[in-house]
Amino acid sequence: MVDQSAVGRSFTPVTACVEPGRLRFFLNTLGEQNPVYRGAQAARNAGYAAIPVPPTYLFCLEMMDAERPFEFLTDLDIDLARVLHGEQRFTYHAPVVVGDILTFKSRVTGITDKKGGAMTLVVVETAVTNQHGAHIADTARTIVVRNEGAI
Amino acid sequence: MSETATDRPVLGERIVHKTFPPITRHTLALYCGASGDHNPIHVDIDFARAAGFPDVFSHGMLVMAYLGQALTDAVAPDRIRSFSTRFAAITQLGARLTCEGHVIERIEHGGERRARLALTTKDENGETKLAGEAIIAL
Numbered sequence: 652m653v654d655q656s657a658v659g660r661s662f663t664p665v666t667a668c669v670e671p672g673r674l675r676f677f678l679n680t681l682g683e684q685n686p687v688y689r690g691a692q693a694a695r696n697a698g699y700a701a702i703p704v705p706p707t708y709l710f711c712l713e714m715m716d717a718e719r720p721f722e723f724l725t726d727l728d729i730d731l732a733r734v735l736h737g738e739q740r741f742t743y744h745a746p747v748v749v750g751d752i753l754t755f756k757s758r759v760t761g762i763t764d765k766k767g768g769a770m771t772l773v774v775v776e777t778a779v780t781n782q783h784g785a786h787i788a789d790t791a792r793t794i795v796v797r798n799e800g801a802i
Numbered sequence: 803m804s805e806t807a808t809d810r811p812v813l814g815e816r817i818v819h820k821t822f823p824p825i826t827r828h829t830l831a832l833y834c835g836a837s838g839d840h841n842p843i844h845v846d847i848d849f850a851r852a853a854g855f856p857d858v859f860s861h862g863m864l865v866m867a868y869l870g871q872a873l874t875d876a877v878a879p880d881r882i883r884s885f886s887t888r889f890a891a892i893t894q895l896g897a898r899l900t901c902e903g904h905v906i907e908r909i910e911h912g913g914e915r916r917a918r919l920a921l922t923t924k925d926e927n928g929e930t931k932l933a934g935e936a937i938i939a940l
Contacts, residue, residue: 673836680832681867682823685874703879706870710863715838731841732853736862740886746879 653762653771653796657727661758667716669704669751677708694748701748706741709779709788713755723757723775729796737772737793745787752782760791771796811905811917811940818903818919820872824896825860833864860893865931869923872901877938883916887923887934898926903936915940 678688686693687703694702704712714720724731747753761774772793779788811817830844839861842849850858866887873882893899900923907918916939923932 676832677836677867680829680836681871683871685871687874687879697878699880705867706874706879706882706885707863707867711837711839713838714840717838720838720840732843732849735892736889738886738888739863739866740884742884743882 652764652768652798653727653729653773655762657759658762659759660726661756662722662726663718665713665717665755665757667712667753667755669708669712669747669749669753671702671749673715674702674704674708674749677705677711681705691749699746699748701750704747704749706743707739709741709747709753709755709790710739710792712753713757713777723759723773724794727759727773729773729794733797735795735797737795738791739793740791742789743787744789745781745785747781747787753787754780756780769798771798811908813905813908815905816902817905818872818876818901818921820868820875820901822868822899822901824898825864825893827858827895829864830858830860830895833861833867837861837863837867839863857895859895860897862889862893862932865889865893865899865923866934868899869901869921869932869934873903873919873921873936876903877936881939883911883937883939885934885936887921887932890930890933893925893931897931899931900924900926906935908940909937911937 687697755777757777760776763772774793777790781787834845844861903919903921905917906920909916919936921934
């Protein structure tokens with residue numbers, strides 16, 4: 652079981668740069684061919700200052716540049732082998748493009764036991780700001796913890 | 803900019819539709835590196851078995867990335883206001899995914915015309931893996 656008193660706990664902020672080579676690796680892995688992601692000129696023609704990032708890439712940036720990518724699991728004493736991703740939400744306030752430097756600040760906003768304690772849902776919300784101090788996105792992940800004795 | 807199908811969406815219209823090649827072990831290994839999600843449960847069969855699973859399985863966020871790709875094929879990235887999914891079932895190796903999005907509501911927020919899309923990702927057997935929604939600016 653996950654300790655309910657962890658609600659409100661915050662974690663070490665993560666700063667991540669949107670690097671073109673790492674982004675290209677992600678695009679290639681996904682077979683992404685959309686011209687807006689593949690060339691700076693196409694991106695500028697579409698009105699972006701530089702190549703924009705795909706909609707789920709914020710999640711990756713936070714994990715790639717975290718000193719301890721699974722900090723919230725270890726801090727909450729949750730075994731990595733017992734977690735599944737339950738839900739994910741992104742709310743976008745401004746575009747993110749190559750060259751941006753983003754800061755992710757995460758905190759636990761919910762811990763709920765389900766199915767008589769067989770599983771626990773942990774919600775972590777993250778506010779994302781850029782190098783200009785603009786609040787560019789909010790994300791929320793729900794992690795499902797399979798508790799001991801459950802499948 | 804030329805007018806696209808998403809400028810005047812019709813309720814019920816399917817504006818997002820894309821299929822993807824089968825998910826291989828190689829895909830999972832590449833996504834592990836490309837995403838920064840190094841959870842061994844997706845790439846190390848010994849770890850997956852010790853955790854009670856028959857084999858490795860896809861990162862939920864890989865499946866959501868495919869859905870995001872299908873979405874931005876139809877809607878420019880800067881017109882997406884929100885994007886959310888529930889991970890309904892584990893996506894197994896070999897899954898051939900189909901992503902779809904239908905217009906379910908037209909709304910206005912702060913003077914901006916928007917549409918709500920219902921999104922799904924299903925495998926080749928029609929099993930829903932992701933169910934979610936996006937709010938897009940029109």
